[in-house]
Amino acid sequence: EVELVESGGGLVQPGESLRLSCAASGFTFSVYWMSWVRQAPGKGLEWVANIKHDGSEKYYVDSVEGRFTISRDNAKNSMFLQMNSLRPEDTAVYYCARDWYDGNSGRDFDYWGQGTLVTVSS
Amino acid sequence: DIQMTQSPSTLSASVGDRVTITCRASQSISSWLAWYQQKPGKAPKLLIYKASSLESGVPSRFGGSGSGTEFTLTISSLQPDDFASYYCQQYKSSSRTFGQGTRVEIK
Numbered sequence: 001e002v003e004l005v006e007s008g009g010g011l012v013q014p015g016e017s018l019r020l021s022c023a024a025s026g027f028t029f030s031v032y033w034m035s036w037v038r039q040a041p042g043k044g045l046e047w048v049a050n051i052k053h054d055g056s057e058k059y060y061v062d063s064v065e066g067r068f069t070i071s072r073d074n075a076k077n078s079m080f081l082q083m084n085s086l087r088p089e090d091t092a093v094y095y096c097a098r099d100w101y102d103g104n105s106g107r108d109f110d111y112w113g114q115g116t117l118v119t120v121s122s
Numbered sequence: 123d124i125q126m127t128q129s130p131s132t133l134s135a136s137v138g139d140r141v142t143i144t145c146r147a148s149q150s151i152s153s154w155l156a157w158y159q160q161k162p163g164k165a166p167k168l169l170i171y172k173a174s175s176l177e178s179g180v181p182s183r184f185g186g187s188g189s190g191t192e193f194t195l196t197i198s199s200l201q202p203d204d205f206a207s208y209y210c211q212q213y214k215s216s217s218r219t220f221g222q223g224t225r226v227e228i229k
Contacts, residue, residue, distance in 0.1 A: 035218065037166075044223040045158075045166060045209050050216065059217045062123070095165055100213065106172040108156050108213040112165035 002026040002111045004096050009116030012086055020081040020116060022096030027111075030054075030074040033099035035109065036081050038092035038118075046092075049081065050099050064090075086120045093117050124148055124212050128221030134229040141197040143224045145210035150190045154214040157186055157195045160223075161206045169208075170195065200226070 008020040022034070035050040049060045049070040058070050069082040079096055093115040100108055125148040135141050145155065153173040158166040168177045170186035173193055183198045197204055205228055210221040 037220075044207075045160070045211075045220045047211075047218040047220060050218065057216065061217070099218075106154075106175065107168065107177070108154075108171060108218075109158070109166070109211065110168045110171070110177070112167075114165060 004113035006113040006116040009118045011119045017084045022079040024077045029077040032101045034079045035097045035099040037095045040092040088120050091120050124215050126221040132225045136229045139200045143195045145193045145221050147191045151212045151214035153189050156211045158209045159206050
């Protein structure tokens with residue numbers, strides 16, 4: 001059974017850093033792109049970043065470019081999001097989601113974690 | 123970046139109604155569009171992928187159509203479990219984008 005479990009959320013002050021983790025199981029992690037998606041309280045979904053299966057390509061939404069870094073460790077079936085210079089507007093539930101794979105019949109974001117809450121406030 | 127515009131933002135409907143939600147892309151995305159359902163406090167759930175393919179386990183009252191820049195999600199007969207928020211998402215570009223969402227509420 002596919003499972004994605006996020007961890008690392010919490011309360012931080014503006015300007016501080018936080019590192020989120022996503023532990024994957026139940027599928028061949030090393031062949032899938034993976035994404036982070038966030039949702040601010042009472043707002044819609046916002047894609048944040050994704051990373052190619054081998055880590056060679058990374059993409060970010062403009063609002064986090066230069067502050068957030070996505071990475072992965074295929075040996076440990078894990079993905080990470082290093083978040084620096086956090087702002088109040090980064091407050092959200094952060095989800096990891098299984099992204100693209102050529103052999104997945106054209107599906108995208110077919111599995112999601114339960115989310116981890118990041119609160120940026122003084 | 124590809125922008126996704128979803129309408130309406132809120133929809134009031136009754137059980138048994140036929141419901142249609144529209145999503146428009148700022149440029150052609152072929153059929154690289156997905157639809158998700160989200161209930162409060164829960165992660166989104168994939169309903170439709172490649173614009174019109176029904177995800178396994180999703181009831182057949184859900185249907186998707188369209189290609190290029192215009193897409194629709196249709197619920198043929200709204201059920202009590204369908205009152206939720208719905209999002210479209212493009213995956214033509216490596217930088218993914220979501221529509222702003224449609225909340226389906228009880229009339």
